[in-house]
Amino acid sequence: MIPVEHYLAFGLVLFLIGAGGALLRRNPVVILMSIELMMVAVTINLIAFSRMWGAVNGQLFSIFIMADAAAQTALALGIVVACSARPRTADVAKSEPAEAIQGVSDRDQEQPVASIDEEADRYAERLQP
């Protein structure tokens, strides 16, 4: 049987890592992940106390925490997506994942690739003396 202090120390470590990430990182998605980490740390404490007293009330609180954490993550990620200025679409017919992944910039899309005939004409002009 591990004394409850070990679980508290482990929860404290996770909470401090999460708090540091939430305060020091700039990326909103990573900040949300850090907040998740802090909630999980609190959950560990609750379940350790639940085991210590031999009652399930701590596990009930942990389940409530999980439900609220999932809800707030869904809402916060929706806000993050709504605030991100990057042009995007979830329509699979319109999205071009290969180009989006490879980071093709808008500059390349504004200049359509010339057809083979135009290329040939340009090449022929260049060959003219």
Place this chain on the structure above:
Amino acid sequence: MMLPDRVLFDFFAAIAAASALAMVTRRNILHAAILLLATLLATGGIFLQLQAEYAFAAQLLLFAGGVVLLFVLVAMLVAPESLLQDASFNWKNYSISALALVAAIEIIAFVWARHNGAIWPALAALPSSNTGAVGDALFRDDLLAFEFTSVPLLATIIGVVMLAKRRTR
């Protein structure tokens, strides 16, 4: 044969703390999401060691399943360049191996605990069926608190719907 309690706790705690630290310091969002998954799985192992099987299952379904999926989807929408393969360090093999190891150990421990009584010494005070005890408490003793949980969920639904309407207008 009984696995020592201490070994299991140290194993899961080390994996969780290391993954959490790596998650916070990673620049790539997708890497951070995978490391968050590793942290949540290892934490689930500690829940299992504390004989909180229902919390373990909720952790896997809700956090490791739902929330990490949300994070990965948002990472793909917001930062698609995070999907690019990082050639300098082949982190994928390491992280996937670590995830598979954690999941395998959890499954083995769970099956072992079901078949051979307990893999770790149990406290006498705990009820034999954790899920039954949690269900009794959730739906009988603390029903009001359970019902009040729907209020923030309703607020979340309304907020998400308003966000979606604002964009389509």
